[in-house]
Amino acid sequence: MSAGLPDRDSGNNPPTITASVAGVFAGFGILVAIGLGWTLARSVAGQPPFQLATGPGGAVTLSAARAEPPTLTVAARDISFDNKTLNVAGPGLVNFVVSNTGAIEHDFTIDIPKVKIAPRPGQRATGAVTFEKPGTYPFYCSLPGHREAGMEGKLIVGTGAGLPSKVEAASSAAPAAPTPTMVSHASSATPPVRGNQPIKPVMDGAVKVFSLTASVVQWEIIPGVFSEAWAYNGQVPGPVIRVAEGDRVRVTIKNQLPDSTVIHFHGPELPNSMDGVPDVTQPAIPVGGSFTYEFKATPAGTYIYHTHQNSAVQEPKGLMGALIIDPAPGSAEAVRNAKFDRDYLQVLGEFGGYFITNGHSFPATDVMEAKVGERVRIRLINAGQAAHPMHLHGYHFKVIGTDGRPLPEGAIYLKDTLNISPVERYDIEFVADNPGVWVFHCHILSHVTNQGVDPGGMIAVIKVV
Ligand SMILES: [Cu+2]
Structure with missing residues:
Protein backbone atom coordinates (compact mmCIF):
# COMPACT_ATOMS: atom_id res chain seq x y z
CA MET A 1 0.00 0.00 0.00
CA SER A 2 1.24 3.40 -0.80
CA ALA A 3 1.20 4.72 2.76
CA GLY A 4 3.79 2.17 3.82
CA LEU A 5 7.35 3.16 3.21
CA PRO A 6 9.14 1.04 0.66
CA ASP A 7 12.45 -0.72 0.84
CA ARG A 8 12.90 -1.22 4.51
CA ASP A 9 15.81 -3.48 5.28
CA SER A 10 13.91 -5.13 8.10
CA GLY A 11 10.26 -5.61 8.91
CA ASN A 12 7.37 -6.49 6.70
CA ASN A 13 5.62 -4.46 4.13
CA PRO A 14 1.96 -4.27 5.02
CA PRO A 15 -0.20 -6.43 2.79
CA THR A 16 -2.74 -4.94 0.48
CA ILE A 17 -6.04 -4.63 2.26
CA THR A 18 -8.72 -6.62 0.55
CA ALA A 19 -11.47 -6.62 3.14
CA SER A 20 -14.32 -4.21 2.80
CA VAL A 21 -13.62 -1.20 4.93
CA ALA A 22 -17.33 -0.47 4.87
CA GLY A 23 -17.91 -3.65 6.84
CA VAL A 24 -15.28 -2.77 9.39
CA PHE A 25 -16.69 0.70 9.74
CA ALA A 26 -20.11 -0.70 10.54
CA GLY A 27 -19.05 -1.48 14.09
CA PHE A 28 -17.89 2.02 14.86
CA GLY A 29 -20.61 4.39 15.76
CA ILE A 30 -18.78 7.61 15.18
CA LEU A 31 -17.74 6.66 11.68
CA VAL A 32 -21.21 5.43 10.87
CA ALA A 33 -22.55 8.70 12.14
CA ILE A 34 -20.26 10.81 9.99
CA GLY A 35 -20.84 8.48 7.05
CA LEU A 36 -24.59 8.86 7.38
CA GLY A 37 -24.17 12.59 7.58
CA TRP A 38 -22.25 12.59 4.36
CA THR A 39 -24.70 10.29 2.59
CA LEU A 40 -27.46 12.62 3.65
CA ALA A 41 -25.56 15.61 2.33
CA ARG A 42 -25.14 13.93 -1.05
CA SER A 43 -28.79 12.91 -1.17
CA VAL A 44 -29.78 16.48 -0.53
CA ALA A 45 -27.51 17.53 -3.37
CA GLY A 46 -29.33 15.10 -5.68
CA GLN A 47 -26.32 12.83 -6.18
CA PRO A 48 -26.33 9.05 -5.78
CA PRO A 49 -25.17 7.90 -2.34
CA PHE A 50 -21.53 6.89 -2.16
CA GLN A 51 -20.41 3.54 -0.88
CA LEU A 52 -17.14 3.06 0.89
CA ALA A 53 -14.99 0.41 -0.67
CA THR A 54 -11.35 -0.52 -0.65
CA GLY A 55 -9.58 -0.08 -3.93
CA PRO A 56 -6.24 -1.34 -5.19
CA GLY A 57 -3.44 -0.38 -2.85
CA GLY A 58 -5.77 -0.21 0.11
CA ALA A 59 -7.16 3.19 -0.76
CA VAL A 60 -10.64 3.85 0.46
CA THR A 61 -12.54 4.99 -2.56
CA LEU A 62 -16.01 5.99 -3.47
CA SER A 63 -18.31 4.39 -5.94
CA ALA A 64 -21.74 5.46 -6.95
CA ALA A 65 -24.42 2.85 -6.27
CA ARG A 66 -25.73 2.06 -9.74
CA ALA A 67 -25.43 -0.76 -12.26
CA GLU A 68 -22.86 -0.08 -14.93
CA ALA A 174 -7.20 13.06 -20.15
CA PRO A 175 -6.35 16.64 -21.08
CA ALA A 176 -2.75 17.21 -22.07
CA ALA A 177 -0.69 19.41 -19.80
CA PRO A 178 -0.71 22.29 -19.24
CA THR A 179 -4.43 22.84 -18.91
CA PRO A 180 -6.54 24.95 -16.61
CA THR A 181 -7.95 23.53 -13.41
CA MET A 182 -10.97 21.37 -14.02
CA VAL A 183 -13.45 19.69 -11.79
CA SER A 184 -15.07 16.63 -13.24
CA HIS A 185 -17.25 13.86 -11.93
CA ALA A 186 -16.68 11.69 -14.97
CA SER A 187 -14.75 9.00 -13.13
CA SER A 188 -16.27 8.82 -9.68
CA ALA A 189 -15.66 5.08 -9.35
CA THR A 190 -11.92 5.27 -9.87
CA PRO A 191 -9.29 5.28 -7.15
CA PRO A 192 -6.91 8.19 -7.64
CA VAL A 193 -3.31 7.74 -8.70
CA ARG A 194 -1.17 7.61 -5.56
CA GLY A 195 1.77 9.80 -4.62
CA ASN A 196 4.78 8.83 -2.48
CA GLN A 197 5.69 5.96 -4.76
CA PRO A 198 9.18 4.57 -4.25
CA ILE A 199 11.73 5.58 -6.84
CA LYS A 200 14.49 3.11 -7.53
CA PRO A 201 17.92 4.61 -8.07
CA VAL A 202 20.12 3.70 -10.99
CA MET A 203 23.66 2.99 -9.80
CA ASP A 204 26.53 4.93 -11.35
CA GLY A 205 29.43 3.23 -9.66
CA ALA A 206 28.73 3.86 -5.98
CA VAL A 207 26.41 6.80 -6.67
CA LYS A 208 22.64 6.37 -6.37
CA VAL A 209 21.11 8.32 -9.25
CA PHE A 210 17.48 9.44 -9.10
CA SER A 211 15.73 11.06 -12.06
CA LEU A 212 12.93 13.52 -11.50
CA THR A 213 10.85 15.37 -14.07
CA ALA A 214 8.75 18.32 -12.99
CA SER A 215 5.69 18.77 -15.17
CA VAL A 216 2.07 19.87 -15.16
CA VAL A 217 -0.51 17.13 -14.61
CA GLN A 218 -4.12 16.85 -13.60
CA TRP A 219 -4.17 15.40 -10.09
CA GLU A 220 -7.21 13.55 -8.78
CA ILE A 221 -7.74 14.60 -5.16
CA ILE A 222 -10.82 12.52 -4.48
CA PRO A 223 -12.50 10.40 -7.12
CA GLY A 224 -13.71 12.67 -9.89
CA VAL A 225 -12.21 15.88 -8.52
CA PHE A 226 -9.12 17.04 -10.39
CA SER A 227 -6.88 20.04 -10.02
CA GLU A 228 -3.84 21.15 -11.96
CA ALA A 229 -0.68 20.00 -10.21
CA TRP A 230 2.95 20.82 -10.76
CA ALA A 231 4.39 17.48 -9.87
CA TYR A 232 7.60 15.49 -9.68
CA ASN A 233 7.22 12.38 -11.86
CA GLY A 234 3.49 12.98 -12.07
CA GLN A 235 2.89 12.42 -8.35
CA VAL A 236 1.64 14.49 -5.43
CA PRO A 237 3.60 14.19 -3.18
CA GLY A 238 6.56 13.38 -5.41
CA PRO A 239 8.24 9.99 -5.27
CA VAL A 240 9.87 8.95 -2.01
CA ILE A 241 13.64 9.21 -2.31
CA ARG A 242 15.01 6.71 0.19
CA VAL A 243 18.71 6.20 0.78
CA ALA A 244 21.06 5.14 3.57
CA GLU A 245 23.24 7.40 5.65
CA GLY A 246 26.56 7.86 3.92
CA ASP A 247 25.22 7.12 0.43
CA ARG A 248 26.37 9.32 -2.39
CA VAL A 249 23.14 10.66 -3.92
CA ARG A 250 22.63 12.29 -7.30
CA VAL A 251 19.27 13.76 -8.27
CA THR A 252 18.72 15.04 -11.78
CA ILE A 253 15.72 17.27 -12.37
CA LYS A 254 14.25 18.03 -15.78
CA ASN A 255 12.11 21.13 -15.85
CA GLN A 256 9.03 20.65 -18.03
CA LEU A 257 7.09 23.31 -16.13
CA PRO A 258 6.01 26.62 -17.65
CA ASP A 259 8.26 28.38 -15.09
CA SER A 260 11.85 28.13 -13.92
CA THR A 261 12.41 26.02 -10.82
CA VAL A 262 14.93 24.50 -8.39
CA ILE A 263 14.91 21.76 -5.75
CA HIS A 264 15.83 22.39 -2.15
CA PHE A 265 16.56 19.33 -0.01
CA HIS A 266 15.36 20.44 3.40
CA GLY A 267 17.14 19.02 6.42
CA PRO A 268 20.22 17.02 5.46
CA GLU A 269 23.65 18.59 5.72
CA LEU A 270 24.41 19.74 2.18
CA PRO A 271 27.28 21.58 0.55
CA ASN A 272 26.15 25.14 -0.04
CA SER A 273 26.24 24.75 -3.82
CA MET A 274 23.61 21.99 -3.57
CA ASP A 275 21.18 23.97 -1.40
CA GLY A 276 18.86 24.85 -4.27
CA VAL A 277 18.25 28.54 -3.63
CA PRO A 278 17.88 30.45 -6.92
CA ASP A 279 20.27 33.34 -7.48
CA VAL A 280 21.99 32.57 -4.17
CA THR A 281 23.47 29.10 -4.62
CA GLN A 282 22.55 28.44 -8.28
CA PRO A 283 20.76 30.00 -11.22
CA ALA A 284 17.14 28.90 -11.46
CA ILE A 285 16.67 25.98 -13.86
CA PRO A 286 15.03 27.47 -16.96
CA VAL A 287 11.97 26.09 -18.69
CA GLY A 288 13.17 23.03 -20.60
CA GLY A 289 16.43 22.92 -18.65
CA SER A 290 17.83 20.46 -16.17
CA PHE A 291 20.13 20.42 -13.16
CA THR A 292 21.97 17.77 -11.18
CA TYR A 293 22.23 17.82 -7.42
CA GLU A 294 24.76 15.62 -5.69
CA PHE A 295 25.49 15.19 -2.02
CA LYS A 296 26.38 12.69 0.67
CA ALA A 297 23.26 11.61 2.55
CA THR A 298 23.75 12.59 6.17
CA PRO A 299 22.53 12.47 8.86
CA ALA A 300 19.72 9.90 8.97
CA GLY A 301 16.22 11.29 9.27
CA THR A 302 12.87 12.26 7.79
CA TYR A 303 13.26 15.11 5.32
CA ILE A 304 11.44 16.89 2.55
CA TYR A 305 12.47 18.09 -0.87
CA HIS A 306 10.61 20.94 -2.49
CA THR A 307 10.84 23.80 -4.94
CA HIS A 308 12.45 27.00 -3.70
CA GLN A 309 11.58 29.12 -6.75
CA ASN A 310 8.41 31.19 -6.79
CA SER A 311 7.64 28.99 -3.80
CA ALA A 312 4.31 30.44 -2.74
CA VAL A 313 2.93 29.40 -6.12
CA GLN A 314 4.96 26.30 -6.95
CA GLU A 315 4.97 24.34 -3.70
CA PRO A 316 1.20 24.43 -3.07
CA LYS A 317 0.78 23.15 -6.63
CA GLY A 318 2.52 19.94 -5.56
CA LEU A 319 6.29 20.35 -5.98
CA MET A 320 7.29 18.51 -2.81
CA GLY A 321 8.15 15.00 -1.69
CA ALA A 322 9.76 12.99 1.09
CA LEU A 323 13.45 12.25 1.43
CA ILE A 324 14.16 9.46 3.90
CA ILE A 325 17.72 8.78 4.99
CA ASP A 326 17.95 5.48 6.86
CA PRO A 327 20.60 5.22 9.57
CA ALA A 328 23.87 3.50 8.79
CA PRO A 329 23.68 -0.24 9.57
CA GLY A 330 24.86 -0.99 13.09
CA SER A 331 24.31 2.54 14.40
CA ALA A 332 22.27 3.12 17.55
CA GLU A 333 19.51 4.65 15.44
CA ALA A 334 19.46 1.60 13.16
CA VAL A 335 19.05 -0.63 16.22
CA ARG A 336 16.14 1.55 17.37
CA ASN A 337 14.54 1.51 13.91
CA ALA A 338 14.75 -2.28 13.72
CA LYS A 339 12.04 -2.57 16.39
CA PHE A 340 9.39 -0.94 14.19
CA ASP A 341 7.00 -3.32 12.48
CA ARG A 342 5.35 -0.57 10.43
CA ASP A 343 6.80 2.58 8.98
CA TYR A 344 4.22 4.98 7.54
CA LEU A 345 4.49 8.36 5.93
CA GLN A 346 1.87 11.09 6.20
CA VAL A 347 2.60 14.16 4.10
CA LEU A 348 0.15 16.92 4.97
CA GLY A 349 -0.76 19.93 2.92
CA GLU A 350 -3.33 21.96 1.09
CA PHE A 351 -3.93 21.50 -2.61
CA GLY A 352 -6.53 22.69 -5.09
CA GLY A 353 -8.79 23.97 -2.31
CA TYR A 354 -8.62 20.69 -0.40
CA PHE A 355 -6.78 19.55 2.73
CA ILE A 356 -4.72 16.55 1.76
CA THR A 357 -2.70 13.74 3.28
CA ASN A 358 -0.36 11.98 0.86
CA GLY A 359 -2.01 13.80 -2.05
CA HIS A 360 -5.63 12.95 -1.31
CA SER A 361 -8.51 13.93 0.90
CA PHE A 362 -10.59 11.56 2.98
CA PRO A 363 -12.03 9.11 2.11
CA ALA A 364 -9.43 8.68 -0.65
CA THR A 365 -6.54 8.86 1.83
CA ASP A 366 -4.24 5.90 2.43
CA VAL A 367 -5.35 3.27 4.93
CA MET A 368 -2.63 2.38 7.41
CA GLU A 369 -2.72 -1.07 8.93
CA ALA A 370 -1.17 -2.81 11.92
CA LYS A 371 -1.62 -6.06 13.74
CA VAL A 372 -2.33 -5.95 17.46
CA GLY A 373 0.94 -5.63 19.33
CA GLU A 374 2.95 -4.25 16.44
CA ARG A 375 5.12 -1.20 16.92
CA VAL A 376 4.13 1.54 14.49
CA ARG A 377 6.12 4.53 13.40
CA ILE A 378 4.53 7.39 11.50
CA ARG A 379 6.67 10.03 9.84
CA LEU A 380 4.67 13.25 9.73
CA ILE A 381 5.69 15.91 7.25
CA ASN A 382 3.88 19.21 6.87
CA ALA A 383 4.37 20.23 3.25
CA GLY A 384 1.61 22.82 3.44
CA GLN A 385 1.22 26.41 4.50
CA ALA A 386 -0.98 25.98 7.58
CA ALA A 387 -0.36 24.40 10.97
CA HIS A 388 -2.29 21.20 11.65
CA PRO A 389 -2.95 19.77 15.14
CA MET A 390 -2.94 16.07 14.32
CA HIS A 391 -4.97 13.89 16.67
CA LEU A 392 -4.80 10.10 16.87
CA HIS A 393 -7.86 8.36 18.25
CA GLY A 394 -7.40 5.40 20.58
CA TYR A 395 -3.81 6.06 21.58
CA HIS A 396 -1.23 8.32 23.08
CA PHE A 397 1.89 8.25 20.96
CA LYS A 398 5.53 8.99 21.70
CA VAL A 399 7.20 11.83 19.84
CA ILE A 400 10.59 10.27 19.07
CA GLY A 401 12.00 12.62 16.47
CA THR A 402 11.71 16.24 15.42
CA ASP A 403 12.78 17.75 12.11
CA GLY A 404 14.68 14.63 11.15
CA ARG A 405 16.67 14.21 14.34
CA PRO A 406 15.95 11.53 16.96
CA LEU A 407 15.04 12.86 20.39
CA PRO A 408 17.25 11.62 23.23
CA GLU A 409 15.49 9.15 25.52
CA GLY A 410 14.82 11.72 28.24
CA ALA A 411 13.23 14.17 25.80
CA ILE A 412 10.70 11.75 24.30
CA TYR A 413 7.18 12.84 25.22
CA LEU A 414 3.62 11.58 24.98
CA LYS A 415 0.85 13.26 23.00
CA ASP A 416 -2.52 12.46 21.53
CA THR A 417 -2.55 15.69 19.51
CA LEU A 418 0.54 17.15 17.92
CA ASN A 419 0.60 20.53 16.23
CA ILE A 420 2.82 20.56 13.17
CA SER A 421 3.81 23.83 11.52
CA PRO A 422 4.72 24.28 7.87
CA VAL A 423 7.72 22.14 6.84
CA GLU A 424 8.16 20.63 10.32
CA ARG A 425 8.60 16.89 10.61
CA TYR A 426 7.74 14.68 13.55
CA ASP A 427 8.42 10.99 13.96
CA ILE A 428 5.90 9.36 16.27
CA GLU A 429 5.63 5.86 17.65
CA PHE A 430 3.04 3.72 19.38
CA VAL A 431 2.36 0.07 20.10
CA ALA A 432 -0.88 -0.93 18.38
CA ASP A 433 -2.41 -2.58 21.44
CA ASN A 434 -5.92 -1.21 21.01
CA PRO A 435 -7.71 -2.93 18.13
CA GLY A 436 -10.13 -1.06 15.94
CA VAL A 437 -10.40 1.33 13.06
CA TRP A 438 -8.97 4.59 14.35
CA VAL A 439 -8.82 7.95 12.69
CA PHE A 440 -5.79 10.21 12.62
CA HIS A 441 -6.93 13.69 11.71
CA CYS A 442 -6.36 17.40 11.91
CA HIS A 443 -8.37 18.98 14.70
CA ILE A 444 -9.01 22.27 12.95
CA LEU A 445 -12.46 21.15 11.97
CA SER A 446 -12.71 23.03 8.71
CA HIS A 447 -9.67 20.98 7.66
CA VAL A 448 -11.65 17.74 7.91
CA THR A 449 -14.11 18.74 5.23
CA ASN A 450 -14.01 18.58 1.47
CA GLN A 451 -14.90 22.16 0.67
CA GLY A 452 -17.34 22.25 3.56
CA VAL A 453 -18.61 18.68 3.21
CA ASP A 454 -17.89 16.71 6.41
CA PRO A 455 -16.16 14.27 6.69
CA GLY A 456 -13.31 14.85 4.30
CA GLY A 457 -9.95 16.52 4.12
CA MET A 458 -7.14 15.66 6.47
CA ILE A 459 -8.31 12.34 7.88
CA ALA A 460 -6.45 9.07 7.58
CA VAL A 461 -7.50 5.72 8.97
CA ILE A 462 -5.34 3.23 10.82
CA LYS A 463 -6.79 -0.23 11.04
CA VAL A 464 -5.52 -2.31 13.98
CA VAL A 465 -6.60 -5.94 13.66
CU1 LIG B 1 -5.33 21.31 9.80
Missing part, protein backbone atom coordinates in the same frame (compact mmCIF):
# COMPACT_ATOMS: atom_id res chain seq x y z
CA PRO A 69 -20.38 -1.98 -17.10
CA PRO A 70 -17.30 -3.28 -15.29
CA THR A 71 -14.44 -0.82 -15.01
CA LEU A 72 -10.91 -2.19 -15.08
CA THR A 73 -8.23 0.01 -13.60
CA VAL A 74 -4.63 -0.50 -14.66
CA ALA A 75 -1.52 1.44 -13.76
CA ALA A 76 1.36 1.50 -16.23
CA ARG A 77 4.65 1.99 -14.45
CA ASP A 78 8.30 2.07 -15.53
CA ILE A 79 8.28 -0.73 -16.79
CA SER A 80 5.38 -2.98 -15.79
CA PHE A 81 1.64 -3.04 -15.34
CA ASP A 82 0.49 -3.17 -11.73
CA ASN A 83 -1.83 -6.03 -12.59
CA LYS A 84 -0.93 -8.77 -15.06
CA THR A 85 -4.29 -10.52 -14.98
CA LEU A 86 -7.58 -8.72 -15.41
CA ASN A 87 -10.94 -10.43 -15.18
CA VAL A 88 -14.49 -9.64 -16.18
CA ALA A 89 -17.43 -11.97 -15.63
CA GLY A 90 -18.60 -12.22 -19.19
CA PRO A 91 -18.81 -10.70 -22.67
CA GLY A 92 -20.01 -7.15 -23.04
CA LEU A 93 -18.86 -3.61 -22.66
CA VAL A 94 -15.80 -3.00 -20.47
CA ASN A 95 -14.54 0.39 -19.33
CA PHE A 96 -10.81 0.90 -18.91
CA VAL A 97 -9.07 3.48 -16.77
CA VAL A 98 -5.35 3.50 -17.44
CA SER A 99 -2.96 5.55 -15.32
CA ASN A 100 0.58 6.23 -16.36
CA THR A 101 2.36 6.47 -13.04
CA GLY A 102 5.77 6.31 -14.65
CA ALA A 103 8.07 9.03 -15.87
CA ILE A 104 8.01 7.92 -19.52
CA GLU A 105 5.40 7.21 -22.20
CA HIS A 106 3.32 4.02 -22.01
CA ASP A 107 0.13 2.68 -23.48
CA PHE A 108 -2.37 -0.10 -22.87
CA THR A 109 -2.95 -2.03 -26.07
CA ILE A 110 -5.16 -4.97 -27.03
CA ASP A 111 -5.02 -6.08 -30.67
CA ILE A 112 -8.51 -7.59 -31.09
CA PRO A 113 -10.82 -5.90 -30.31
CA LYS A 114 -8.67 -2.84 -30.88
CA VAL A 115 -7.84 -0.96 -27.70
CA LYS A 116 -5.10 1.62 -27.38
CA ILE A 117 -5.15 3.93 -24.40
CA ALA A 118 -2.09 6.12 -23.98
CA PRO A 119 -2.04 8.38 -20.93
CA ARG A 120 0.92 10.72 -20.72
CA PRO A 121 3.30 10.35 -17.77
CA GLY A 122 1.46 11.29 -14.60
CA GLN A 123 -1.89 11.29 -16.34
CA ARG A 124 -4.82 9.02 -16.84
CA ALA A 125 -6.92 8.12 -19.84
CA THR A 126 -10.05 6.09 -20.30
CA GLY A 127 -11.58 3.95 -22.99
CA ALA A 128 -14.34 1.40 -23.50
CA VAL A 129 -14.70 -1.56 -25.81
CA THR A 130 -17.05 -4.49 -26.27
CA PHE A 131 -15.77 -8.04 -25.96
CA GLU A 132 -18.14 -10.24 -27.97
CA LYS A 133 -16.89 -13.62 -26.74
CA PRO A 134 -15.39 -15.24 -23.66
CA GLY A 135 -11.66 -15.79 -23.93
CA THR A 136 -8.19 -14.61 -23.05
CA TYR A 137 -7.13 -11.29 -24.56
CA PRO A 138 -3.44 -10.36 -24.26
CA PHE A 139 -2.68 -6.72 -23.42
CA TYR A 140 0.66 -4.97 -23.58
CA CYS A 141 2.49 -1.67 -23.94
CA SER A 142 3.24 -1.08 -27.62
CA LEU A 143 6.20 1.23 -27.09
CA PRO A 144 9.39 -0.29 -28.49
CA GLY A 145 10.93 -2.74 -26.06
CA HIS A 146 8.34 -2.33 -23.33
CA ARG A 147 6.44 -5.57 -23.97
CA GLU A 148 9.74 -7.42 -24.16
CA ALA A 149 10.68 -5.90 -20.80
CA GLY A 150 7.58 -7.42 -19.25
CA MET A 151 4.85 -4.84 -19.85
CA GLU A 152 2.15 -7.34 -20.73
CA GLY A 153 -0.67 -9.31 -19.21
CA LYS A 154 -3.97 -10.93 -20.03
CA LEU A 155 -7.60 -9.99 -19.76
CA ILE A 156 -9.84 -12.97 -19.13
CA VAL A 157 -13.45 -12.59 -20.23
CA GLY A 158 -15.48 -15.26 -18.48
CA THR A 159 -18.52 -17.14 -19.66
CA GLY A 160 -20.92 -15.45 -17.25
CA ALA A 161 -23.62 -12.99 -18.09
CA GLY A 162 -22.16 -9.77 -19.36
CA LEU A 163 -23.72 -6.42 -19.96
CA PRO A 164 -25.42 -5.54 -23.23
CA SER A 165 -22.99 -4.04 -25.71
CA LYS A 166 -25.01 -0.99 -26.58
CA VAL A 167 -22.18 1.48 -26.45
CA GLU A 168 -19.75 1.83 -29.31
CA ALA A 169 -16.06 1.46 -28.58
CA ALA A 170 -14.71 4.81 -27.59
CA SER A 171 -11.59 6.29 -26.18
CA SER A 172 -10.93 9.59 -24.52
CA ALA A 173 -7.67 10.90 -23.21
